[in-house]
Amino acid sequence: MQRRTKAALNAAAVFASISLLAAGCSATTGGGGGSDEVELTYQSADGTCDVSPADGVNYDDADALIKSFQEPSTGLIQTEPLPEPVDENTVVAFLNNDTAVAGIMYASIQAAAATAGVTLVNVSTGTDAQSINAALNSVVEMKPDIVISEAIDATFWQDQLKELQDQGVAIVYGSQPNAEDFGTNDSLGGLNSSLVNGKVLAAGAVAFTCGTGDEFVFYNIPELGFSAIQLEGTQDYLKEICPDCNLRVVDISIVDPSPADKIVSDLQSHPETDFFITPGDQFQIGLSDKAELAGITNAHGFGQSSLPPNVQQLQDGLQTAGFAVDLNMYLYLQLDEGLRKAQGVWEDYSDWEAVNKSLSRVLTPANASDVATGFVAYPDMEKDFKTLWGK
16 A cells, blocks of 8 residues: 655644645555655545545546535435325334434424325334334234335344235335345335445545545444445445555444544554545544544544534534435435335336435535535425325
C-alpha cells in the first residue's frame, strides 16, 4: 500500500472548517508502480478538489455517484395508481421487534396506514426466537390481509411464513437480505438496496478524499444483516474505482454505549487511516469533541442513516458527510408494496439505484442546511400516495 508521513494538525481547525487538507500528509501513488507522490486532500465544503487523484483511482465516477445522491427527490419511485381504491376493511399486521428504530418505523407506518384508511395492528415480536415464534403464531390466527416485517429474520418464523403465504396474505419482507431463501421478493433495505448503499459508501471514501486516500476502514454492525451486505457492496465497488486501496473492517455493536470512543481508539491505533465509512452514522455523534480531546486528525468519515444530531453536526461543520434516509417514505413504500400485492399488481423494483435515490440523500455541510429538523425526501409524498391509493 501507499507510503505516508503524518504531521501534526490542529484537530479543532479540521472539524470547524472540515478543512479539507491534512497538512503534511503524502501518499505514493499505487497504480502502475509510479513514484510520484500526491498530497492527502479532503474535498472542500462545496464539494470541490484542488488536486488531481492518485494514478489508477477513478475519482470522477466516485464523485459523480455521490453528487447524484445529493440531488433532491422530485417525485415518488412508484407512479402507477392502484386499479382499485384501497379497501377500508384491509387489515395490516406490522411486526415490531421493539428496538428503538422499530419504534420510529411504527410511527411512520401508523401515518401511512391512516393515509390509506386501513386498520393497522402492532405485533410485538421482540428479538429472540421464542418471542418471535409466539408472536407469529398469533398473526397466523389473525389472518390479516398484509404482513409487514422489518428486520426480523424469517429463519425464526419460516413455518408461520409458509402458512401465511398459503392463506394468500401479502408479505412485505423489508430490511433483510435473504428474501429469496423464503420464496418472497427482495424489498427495501434488503439485498439489492444494501448493495447500492455499500457502493455509495465506497464512492464516498474515494470522493471525499479527492482520490488521494488509500487507507480506509469500514465500521461494521455485526447484529444487522444488511451491514454485511453493504460491506460486500463497498468492497466490490472499491476494487473497481481504487484497486490499490486498502479497506480494514472493524465491528462496532449497535448497542455499544460509546461507539465514538471505539472509533477514536481505532484511529489512534491506525494513524495511517485516511477515512472511515459505516452503515451507522449515529456512530459519529459526538466524535469531533472526542477526536479533539485525543489529539487525532484523521477522524473524517461518512455514515448512513443519519439522525438529527448528525445533521446538526453537519450544519455546524463538525462532520464530513452523512447519508439520510426518509423513514416515512420508506414505510409508505412498504405499505404501498403490500397494497399492490393484495390487489395482485405488484411488480418488483428493477432500478435499485433509483429507488435508493428517491428516499435518501447524501448530506455535507454544503447542503445540510436544507434539512431543518428531520430529513424529508419529497415534501408532496402524502398527497401523491393518496392519489395512487384512490383516497
